[in-house]
Every structure is written in structure tokens, then in C-alpha cells.
Amino acid sequence: MKAKHMKRAAQVLMLIVVAALFVYPFWWMLVNSLNTAAQVFGKPTLLPVAWRFVNYVEIFQVQPFARHLMNSVLVALIGTVGNILVSALSGYGFARIRFPGNNILFILLLTALMMPIEVIIVPLFFQMLQWGFSDSLVPLMLIPIFGAQGAFSAFMFRQFFVTVPLELEEAAKLDGLSTLGTFWHIMLPIAKPVIASGAILAFLAAWNTYLEPLVFTSSIENFTLPLSLNNFNDSYGEPQWNLQMAATTVSVLPIMLVYLFFQEKVTDAMVNSGLK
Amino acid sequence: MNNSLAARRLRRREALTGYAFVMPQLIGFTIFVLIPLVNVFIYSFHNKNMLFGTNIFIGFDNYTKLFTNDSLFWMTLKNTFVFSVLLVPLNLILALLLALYLGDGGFGTRFTRTVIFLPVVTSGVAWAIVWKYLLQSGTAGPVNYFLSLAGIPGPNWLTDKGWAMVSVVINRVLKNLGTNVLIFYGAVMNMPQDVIEAARIDGADSFTLLRRIKLPLLMPTILMVSIVTMIGSMRVFDTIRLMTDGGPEGSTMVLVYYIYHQAFKMFNTGYASAIAVVLFVIVLILTIIQWALRKKVSHYES
Numbered sequence: 275m276k277a278k279h280m281k282r283a284a285q286v287l288m289l290i291v292v293a294a295l296f297v298y299p300f301w302w303m304l305v306n307s308l309n310t311a312a313q314v315f316g317k318p319t320l321l322p323v324a325w326r327f328v329n330y331v332e333i334f335q336v337q338p339f340a341r342h343l344m345n346s347v348l349v350a351l352i353g354t355v356g357n358i359l360v361s362a363l364s365g366y367g368f369a370r371i372r373f374p375g376n377n378i379l380f381i382l383l384l385t386a387l388m389m390p391i392e393v394i395i396v397p398l399f400f401q402m403l404q405w406g407f408s409d410s411l412v413p414l415m416l417i418p419i420f421g422a423q424g425a426f427s428a429f430m431f432r433q434f435f436v437t438v439p440l441e442l443e444e445a446a447k448l449d450g451l452s453t454l455g456t457f458w459h460i461m462l463p464i465a466k467p468v469i470a471s472g473a474i475l476a477f478l479a480a481w482n483t484y485l486e487p488l489v490f491t492s493s494i495e496n497f498t499l500p501l502s503l504n505n506f507n508d509s510y511g512e513p514q515w516n517l518q519m520a521a522t523t524v525s526v527l528p529i530m531l532v533y534l535f536f537q538e539k540v541t542d543a544m545v546n547s548g549l550k
Numbered sequence: 551m552n553n554s555l556a557a558r559r560l561r562r563r564e565a566l567t568g569y570a571f572v573m574p575q576l577i578g579f580t581i582f583v584l585i586p587l588v589n590v591f592i593y594s595f596h597n598k599n600m601l602f603g604t605n606i607f608i609g610f611d612n613y614t615k616l617f618t619n620d621s622l623f624w625m626t627l628k629n630t631f632v633f634s635v636l637l638v639p640l641n642l643i644l645a646l647l648l649a650l651y652l653g654d655g656g657f658g659t660r661f662t663r664t665v666i667f668l669p670v671v672t673s674g675v676a677w678a679i680v681w682k683y684l685l686q687s688g689t690a691g692p693v694n695y696f697l698s699l700a701g702i703p704g705p706n707w708l709t710d711k712g713w714a715m716v717s718v719v720i721n722r723v724l725k726n727l728g729t730n731v732l733i734f735y736g737a738v739m740n741m742p743q744d745v746i747e748a749a750r751i752d753g754a755d756s757f758t759l760l761r762r763i764k765l766p767l768l769m770p771t772i773l774m775v776s777i778v779t780m781i782g783s784m785r786v787f788d789t790i791r792l793m794t795d796g797g798p799e800g801s802t803m804v805l806v807y808y809i810y811h812q813a814f815k816m817f818n819t820g821y822a823s824a825i826a827v828v829l830f831v832i833v834l835i836l837t838i839i840q841w842a843l844r845k846k847v848s849h850y851e852s
Binding site: 416 | 561565570574575579582585586589656662664669670671672673674676680683690692695724736775806819829837
């Protein structure tokens, strides 16, 4: 009986620690997004003191936050859709179509998996500069498509398409479908789980990335959320800690809600990519 | 004769179709990975400056300077190493403990599984910004406030030379812990239950069970995860730039931070590229180890 109580106490203690480390930071963020700037460094409270909802209006007034939000959405959406289209095509090509160099080219592509963007960002910056993409969102959209994230999606698609029974394609071919038609009408629809995993990973990577927008954009109109969040500090003289927390909440909350709704799918995708 | 000609033509068509399918990805890969990789090597042999537009071939001069005449480089290399050496074991031990706890399937496991993944899906920027507040010095930050309630005077987490590195390590461990926990959890759930049961019947207590049965069974996964985590730790940047900005006194300045600093603050493009090549070599070596391990692991699994 005593041992059982001890065990329960240990479990409760464990949960308190877990909540303190993984939930409290977000709760603190939420609470202080509704406080005044001065209250942010006051005694921590469980609920907001000022209930200053106008913070969520002011974040749009002190800097072009709506623009930053739009930029992030645009970059993440185009990056994700492009990533899936391009990598599904190549994944299918590598898995199912015979052409000289198939294996070598696929292995070459896989080297992108181990290539940290940090290694190649300096020459990439110059290349984009030469092509007229300085201070531009275009590189931010293309990197998730063609960089490591793209190669990983192609890898997942190839591994999936290899396992699909040949009869399916043969039937489609007999029905008169071209290779592209077979890919689009037969193969892509059955690859939905891979599409979901790839899209989750590409979207998160594009939404959360910091180094790329830091390097490739310079004017405030072209900032994405990660740059924007850190711009509430010093740009208007007065510190705006509460606004920074409100903006951070806006950037984090949608992702978190999607995660909570599709928890299994999101964790599966992340775990698989962690094991790659 | 005619038949084989037709077959050849068909094969040719198929090959062309294949190239068409993989072409978009391969062209993009060439532009966004291959050419920059070749260029980073070429740049590293040049005195290339973004501001003055200089671009002179200087052979190995950048590397000579880097390794013999740049104490800042050695400091960043050492800091990166320290960061990794602190982060990897802490991450692995915590992840393993949490995975074993989740494996027991007791009270609160569902909650734990959900919330440890919240920082994983959050941007490193948001996670760093919030923790920068939590770790404010004095009793302004909640962490030190709660410590003071317990009578412990909290340190200056981000401005004290001894604590700044610890702070960014903790931030980073908590950010990514969830992934490793779930990888280990998968491995824990895949352990052959009959072996564990047999050991238990033979009278093994939980500690012996852990040390003699569970840990050896998990070892391949532990090795893989530690390499992957180590590679990730070499790439740390956003956390450091936002929480300490490399300070105090450069004590948290790491390789990627130094690449960024040399390239985009000092405009020493060639020199920054030489540092990037060093990072590339480190990541390459770790990746080769990872591949070798994976071969062993899959051998072990089959």
C-alpha cells in the first residue's frame, strides 16, 4: 500500500516537472501577450493581469506584421506544394521507370540529405544575388523544394512507390493511360500517407526557418515571422515585450492546433525524418 | 529484327519519360545543392570580399590563417564541441528515461507524449525568445523567481560566462527532446517481451533488467540517435543568435554563428567559406559513421 502511494507520488511529481518544462513556457507566453510591457517582468501570475487584448491589434500597427504573416504563409505554402509535386514526380521516376543512370542519380540526390544549408548558404547567397533574387522571398520558396527537405520527400516517395504492386500500373496502361496519367490518376492518390508526411515536414521547415530569411531578405517588407518576432525588441525605441509575446503566440498557435488535431500523423512524420 | 527495333524504340521512350520525371528535382538539386557545394570549396581558396568586390586566388591561405592565426576560430570550434558534448548525453539520458517511463504505460503517459512534442513543432526562434524571458537575471525572470521562492539565488543565466552555454544547451535539449523520446519509445515497445519476461522470472530486479537486458537491446538505436543528435548540434544557430548572440565574451559563439558573422557582418566571403568547409568535413565524417552504423544496425535487426 505504501509502495503504491510512493509510486503515485513519483508519477505526479514527474508530471509536474514535464508540465513545467513543456507547457509552462507557452502558458507564460500566452499570459504575457495580454499584459502591459511593464508587467512582463513582474511577479509571474497564472492569469493575465491587464487582459490587454489590444496587444493583438497593436502588433499589426507597430510593424508590417500582417505582411510578415502573409510572407510566411506564402513561402510555406508554395514551398510545400512545390516540394510534394517535384519529389512525387522524381520519386515515381526513380522507383518505376527504367532509364540509364537511375540508381546513380538517385544516390547523388540523396547526398542532399546530409548537406546542411549552413555549409552552402554563402555561395547560394551569391548565386541568388546574380540571378536578381536579392532581398527576395523566391529563394525561401525554392530551398524547401530543392534542398534537403525535397530530397527527403523524394526518398520517401521512391520507397513507397517501389512497394506498390505492378499490376495496378499495368491495368492503367491497358486502359490507355499515359505514364503521366498513370502517375497522376493512379499512383499519386494511393500515396496520400506519404504526401501528408512530406507536406507536414516541408511546411514546418519552411514556417520555422530562421537562417534563410535572415540571409536572403533585408527590407522589413520581406521579413517572415521568425525575423519579425525578434523585431519587436528595438525597432521603435520603447521595448515591447508584451507585443513580442502576442506576435509569438500568433506564430506558434496555428501550428500547435494543427499538431494537436493530427498528433499521430505529425509525430510519425517527425520521428521518421529523425531516423533518416 | 523489326521487333527488336520496336523494343529498342520503346525502351528509349521509357528512358526519356524517366528523365522527364526526375529532371525538375535534379535541376533544382544542381542549382541549390551541387553548385553551391562546389563553389564553397572554390571560394575558400580565394580572398573574396563582398564589400570591396575583391576576388583573388590565394591557395590555402584562408585555411592557414584559420588554423594557425585565428584564436576566434579555435574558440568557436571549442564552443561547438562543448555544446555538443553537453547536449548529446543530456538529451539521450533524458529521452531514454522518458521513453522507458512511457513504455510502462502508466498514469499521465498520454499527456507526456503530447506535450513533449510541443516545442518540436514550434520554431526555434519562438522557443528561444520565450526562454530568454524565462531566464532573465535577478528575479525578473520566472525561473529565478521560482528558485528564489525555494531560497536559491538564481544565476545570471544568459550573461554569466559559465552559465550562458548551459542555458542554450538546456533550451536546445528541451526543444528537440520529443523526437528522440518517441524514437526510443518505438524501440522500447519493439523489445521482445518474452526475453524480458524470462529474465524477470529468473529473478532479475528492475535495475538488472535495465542494465543487462533493456539497454543492450536498445543499444543500436542509442548509437544511431546519438550520431543524428550530434550532427544536429553542429548546426545550432538560431537559439544562440537570439538568446546570447554569441556572448558573453564569445563564450557561446559556435561554428555556424562564426560563418554567418564572417560572411554577412565582416563580408569576408572567402574566409567564411573556409569555415563552412570545416563544418562540411565534420558533418561528413559524422554522416559516414552514421551510415556505417546503420548497416550494422540493420544487420543486427535482421
